[in-house]
Amino acid sequence: MSKVITLGEIMLRLSTKVGQRISGSESFDAHYGGGEANVAVSLANFGHQVAFASKVPNNFLGKAAIQHLKAVGVDTSTMLVGGPRLGTYYLEAGIGNRAAKVIYDRAGSSFAKICENEWATDLLAGVEILHLSGITAALSLRWCELLVELMQQARQQGCKVSFDINYRGNLWSQKEAGQALEKLLPHVDYCSAGKLDAIHLLGISERTGSEDQLPSYYQAIQEKFPTIELLYSTKRVVHSASFHELTGTIWQASTYYESNTHQLDPIVDRVGGGDAFSAGILHGILTKMSLQATVDFATAAAALKHTVLGDANQFDSQEVETYLMNGSGAINR
Numbered sequence: 195m196s197k198v199i200t201l202g203e204i205m206l207r208l209s210t211k212v213g214q215r216i217s218g219s220e221s222f223d224a225h226y227g228g229g230e231a232n233v234a235v236s237l238a239n240f241g242h243q244v245a246f247a248s249k250v251p252n253n254f255l256g257k258a259a260i261q262h263l264k265a266v267g268v269d270t271s272t273m274l275v276g277g278p279r280l281g282t283y284y285l286e287a288g289i290g291n292r293a294a295k296v297i298y299d300r301a302g303s304s305f306a307k308i309c310e311n312e313w314a315t316d317l318l319a320g321v322e323i324l325h326l327s328g329i330t331a332a333l334s335l336r337w338c339e340l341l342v343e344l345m346q347q348a349r350q351q352g353c354k355v356s357f358d359i360n361y362r363g364n365l366w367s368q369k370e371a372g373q374a375l376e377k378l379l380p381h382v383d384y385c386s387a388g389k390l391d392a393i394h395l396l397g398i399s400e401r402t403g404s405e406d407q408l409p410s411y412y413q414a415i416q417e418k419f420p421t422i423e424l425l426y427s428t429k430r431v432v433h434s435a436s437f438h439e440l441t442g443t444i445w446q447a448s449t450y451y452e453s454n455t456h457q458l459d460p461i462v463d464r465v466g467g468g469d470a471f472s473a474g475i476l477h478g479i480l481t482k483m484s485l486q487a488t489v490d491f492a493t494a495a496a497a498l499k500h501t502v503l504g505d506a507n508q509f510d511s512q513e514v515e516t517y518l519m520n521g522s523g524a525i526n527r
Contacts, residue, residue: 200326205227209286228505385425
């Protein structure tokens with residue numbers, strides 16, 4: 195199918211069992227993932243030709259991360275091997291009114307220490323979409339500059355740039371993120387951004403009134419960054435750690451669509467839900483779905499991700515379509 199490349203850091207995730215604290219855990223469940231890697235996995239499951247570019251150490255952890263991607267058909271020929279370590283993060287599973295907690299241990303990782311374009315070949319040759327995120331820009335000032343360079347190269351070669359703001363308060367401040375986004379977003383075609391991103395990171399004034407203001411925020415973002423042709427995000431109502439309501443949104447050319455609201459109850463694993471949504475949006479773009487069909491598919495993919503452990507989605511496009519037709523937990527015979 196289509197050729198996509200995603201670039202970012204893949205990490206080892208160590209998770210507690212539900213009901214356990216990190217401080218009291220004697221064992222952890224291990225998964226590999228990361229925002230851009232998760233998007234690559236979903237797109238491969240949807241049948242697309244997709245590569246993931248990153249750097250991992252030359253040890254068993256690095257090899258396991260690569261194998262995680264290969265197992266679902268992601269092209270790993272753009273993976274670099276070397277450097278000191280694989281980034282790690284710890285996830286304390288939430289339950290009831292207690293939210294999940296993340297502790298990063300990623301400083302000095304093989305990927306974070308990259309300070310120049312180490313890829314010997316043209317990463318973007320024949321590529322239709324380059325997908326990146328703000329998580330990479332948060333790793334270092336040099337990585338932010340490298341992303342700008344890659345985005346500029348992509349646009350010169352006729353490759354669309356997809357960017358998920360993906361703000362993480364544990365990695366940088368709102369001010370730092372906002373300054374970086376002023377440099378990055380002028381080179382973006384498809385952007386995942388929501389109301390809070392607009393207000394707190396992009397300096398867009400808060401709207402007042404009782405009606406849904408999201409379309410006006412999308413309009414304001416596009417006016418500030420005219421290269422962005424499509425914006426999308428999810429609206430999430432959190433009732434507890436294991437019960438959320440999820441609605442997908444999409445905007446293009448002043449036209450706004452929402453998906454139906456999905457009741458996520460119980461949630462098995464929330465991590466990667468946003469990445470599954472982004473991959474669903476890109477799938478809709480690549481297969482030329484209507485905006486409504488695109489946001490419906492993407493939200494269904496995100497909803498399904500909440501039902502499985504690990505960072506990455508495990509469902510192909512037919513399974514997502516079947517879920518959409520059946521509505522929820524009907525048995526497929």
